[in-house]
Structure formats: C-alpha cells, structure tokens
Amino acid sequence: DWSSKQTYIALGNMMTAAALTGIDSCPIEGFHQEKAEALLKEKFGVDTDKYGLSFMVAFGYRKSDPEFGKSRRNFEDIVTFK
Numbered sequence: 001d002w003s004s005k006q007t008y009i010a011l012g013n014m015m016t017a018a019a020l021t022g023i024d025s026c027p028i029e030g031f032h033q034e035k036a037e038a039l040l041k042e043k044f045g046v047d048t049d050k051y052g053l054s055f056m057v058a059f060g061y062r063k064s065d066p067e068f069g070k071s072r073r074n075f076e077d078i079v080t081f082k
Helices: 002-020 033-044
Strands: 024-028 056-060
Touching: 002 024, 002 056
Parallel strands: none
Antiparallel strands: 024 056
C-alpha cells in the first residue's frame, strides 16, 4: 500500500513535465484494477505477478483552447477588511 501511494510522486512529476512541454494530462482513479491488469498481461505481456497497477494517467493535446475568460472572482469581491 505504501509503495502504491509513493507512485503519486512520479505521477505529479510526469504531469508537471508534460504541462511544461504543452501536453495536457488527467490522473485516473476508480478503474477496475483486476480487469486492467488482466488486459496489461494479455495484450502487452506485463508480468502482473511482479508489477501492479497503481494509477492511470491520460496524456494528450487539447483539440482547441477553452473559450472562456477569467474564471476567478475579484479579490475585492471576496475579501473584506474591518
């Protein structure tokens, strides 16, 4: 369990490096681990007795830039000083 949680350090670094090169990414949880590992073993020859699936991440290029402006509210509208 501890080793699985430590993989999130690598995940964060991969996603940051991708963003710096213009590649979008999205971490994925909630997948069916046994089915995903069976697919890795069957289709890609991954030794699932030696390696386990901890998380998934999707990488890609966005089709187009979002068409919305500033999404944050003004600081003055949220914070007041007394």
